[in-house]
Amino acid sequence: MKNEWPLWEVFIRGQHGLAHRHVGSLHAPDAEVALKSARDVYTRRNEGLSIWVVKAEDITASSPSEKGPLFDPSQDKVYRHPTFFPMPEELKGL
Amino acid sequence: MSDDTLNKALFEFLCRMGDNTLVLGHRVSEWCGHAPVLEEDIALANMSLDLIGQTQLWLGLAGELEGAGRSADDLAYLRDAFDFRNLLLVELPNGDFGKTLMRQFLFDGFQSLILTELTRSSNERVKEIALKVKKEVTYHLERSSDLVVRLGDGNEESHRRMQQALNELWPYVGEMFIDEPEDKLLSEAAIAPLPSSLKARWETLMRPYFAQAKLNVPDEGYAHKGGKHGTHSEHLGFILAEMQFLQRAYPGSTW
Numbered sequence: 001m002k003n004e005w006p007l008w009e010v011f012i013r014g015q016h017g018l019a020h021r022h023v024g025s026l027h028a029p030d031a032e033v034a035l036k037s038a039r040d041v042y043t044r045r046n047e048g049l050s051i052w053v054v055k056a057e058d059i060t061a062s063s064p065s066e067k068g069p070l071f072d073p074s075q076d077k078v079y080r081h082p083t084f085f086p087m088p089e090e091l092k093g094l
Numbered sequence: 095m096s097d098d099t100l101n102k103a104l105f106e107f108l109c110r111m112g113d114n115t116l117v118l119g120h121r122v123s124e125w126c127g128h129a130p131v132l133e134e135d136i137a138l139a140n141m142s143l144d145l146i147g148q149t150q151l152w153l154g155l156a157g158e159l160e161g162a163g164r165s166a167d168d169l170a171y172l173r174d175a176f177d178f179r180n181l182l183l184v185e186l187p188n189g190d191f192g193k194t195l196m197r198q199f200l201f202d203g204f205q206s207l208i209l210t211e212l213t214r215s216s217n218e219r220v221k222e223i224a225l226k227v228k229k230e231v232t233y234h235l236e237r238s239s240d241l242v243v244r245l246g247d248g249n250e251e252s253h254r255r256m257q258q259a260l261n262e263l264w265p266y267v268g269e270m271f272i273d274e275p276e277d278k279l280l281s282e283a284a285i286a287p288l289p290s291s292l293k294a295r296w297e298t299l300m301r302p303y304f305a306q307a308k309l310n311v312p313d314e315g316y317a318h319k320g321g322k323h324g325t326h327s328e329h330l331g332f333i334l335a336e337m338q339f340l341q342r343a344y345p346g347s348t349w
Contacts, residue, residue, distance in 0.1 A: 005131070026133050029244060036237050040137040 008034040009059060010042055011052040020052050028053075100283060103276035104217070105160050106179060107286055109169070110322055112152030113180035116170055117330070118201060119145030120337050121188055130191050137237065141198075144230045151223045171341035175331050176324040183266035185321070185330045189259065192245055192252065196259035199242045202235035203300050204270045204292065211287040220285060239303045246307025253308065260309050268317025271296070 005027040011020035023042050028034035034053040042048070062070060074080065122142040129135035153166035164172075184201060188194045209231055212224035246256040271293040280286040304311050320326065340347065 027131060028133065032240060033244070036240065037133040037137060039233075040140050041133055044136075044140060 005029045007056040008038070008053045009056050010034075010038045011054070012038075012042055012048040013050040014047055015049060020050065023047075025056060031055075100279060101159060103279040104220075104285060105156050106274075106276045107280055108152050108156035108159065108220075109177075109179040110181075112149045112156060112166070112169070113178045114184050114201070114205075115145040115152065116149040117178070117180045117333060118184035118198075119143075119149060120333055121184065121186075122194070122198070124188055125191075125194065134191070138194075141234055141237075144234070148223075148227045148230070151227065155219055155223065167341075171338045175326050175334055178321075178324060178326060178330060178334075180321050180326075180330075181266070181269050182318050182321040182327055183263065183269065185327060185333060186263070186266065187329060189262075190255060192255040193259040193262065195238055195241050195245065196256060197263055198234070199238040199303070200263060200267055200300075202231060202238050203296055205231050206235050207292045207295055207299065208287065208289075211292070215286060216284040242309075243303060243307045246304075246309045256307065257309055260304075261312055264312040265316050265318050268314075269319045269321060272317075272319055272322065274322055 006029075007025055008028055008031075009025050010023050012023050013020045026034065026037050026041055028037050031053060035051055038051050038053055039048075043051070119142045122138055122145065125135065125138045126142070127135065129138055149170065150166045153169045157164040157166055157169055181201075183197060186197065188197075206228075209224045209228045212220055213228060215221040215224065242256065245252040247253070248256075271289045273288050273290045277286065277288055281288045281291075301311070318327075
């Protein structure tokens with residue numbers, strides 16, 4: 001539909017979250033309205049402390065068909081994985 | 095002035111506050127499932143719930159103060175139209191989406207100003223409620239003003255509809271600022287402001303939005319009134335018939 005509002009992706013940082021997480025999308029005529037709609041659609045149950053909205057068309061995404069070349073090579077290089085270190089107990093939120 | 099007279103005045107005032115939010119909340123809830131887009135549908139339903147929540151506070155306090163054992167529910171569901179104290183503006187039919195938003199905007203502006211005053215009320219309970227609901231209403235005004243500006247300054251059709259909405263609703267604005275005898279008593283006791291004292295501030299608050307929305311503000315003109323002491327349009331009866339049906343047909347039922 002030509003007259004439809006652009007699509008926005010919504011990211012919310014929750015009560016205990018350290019980073020914004022993608023929660024969904026919505027349609028809105030501009031960024032400010034998108035922010036308000038995001039508040040109404042995605043934070044009704046006290047989920048959020050901060051909201052980001054990004055125009056979906058501004059996101060450049062990797063293609064699913066490239067999955068192999070992009071990610072497979074890291075699977076057999078365990079020495080790159082940070083699993084050999086015990087985590088200090090004081091470290092929260094990771 | 096006796097405490098009794100002041101209490102009665104405060105009861106009237108609390109009913110005005112509570113009935114405004116109750117009737118407007120009901121009107122806005124009529125959009126549920128019908129709004130032009132999903133996002134607005136949810137936003138309107140949220141706002142409607144906010145308004146009903148505010149009603150519980152105002153009418154709850156009214157019932158307590160009256161001391162006749164009536165709860166907020168009793169006041170909402172078991173009074174007749176002539177006992178309702180809401181502004182005529184809030185009982186008007188929704189019209190199109192633009193008209194609903196315009197009505198909301200006109201009301202939100204008034205509500206945010208009166209609540210600001212009530213956060214300084216000499217009555218602790220009134221002050222407490224005002225502090226609690228002020229945030230919600232600030233958001234309502236942000237939202238309704240945003241949309242009024244966007245639609246007013248949108249395309250030709252949205253502009254035409256918003257201007258028409260403003261013209262049609264304008265004669266219902268004046269009632270907000272009429273001082274009733276109770277208002278004078280409450281103002282002397284520093285419990286609530288005189289409505290007339292909010293008028294200039296309302297204009298200052300609203301005019302920039304109207305200008306941004308490229309809408310012409312109609313001349314002062316005739317103001318419909320009567321809601322504040324129970325003389326309503328025929329619309330309120332239909333609202334109550336729907337809203338009160340269940341409690342009237344099945345008294346005391348809960349679910």
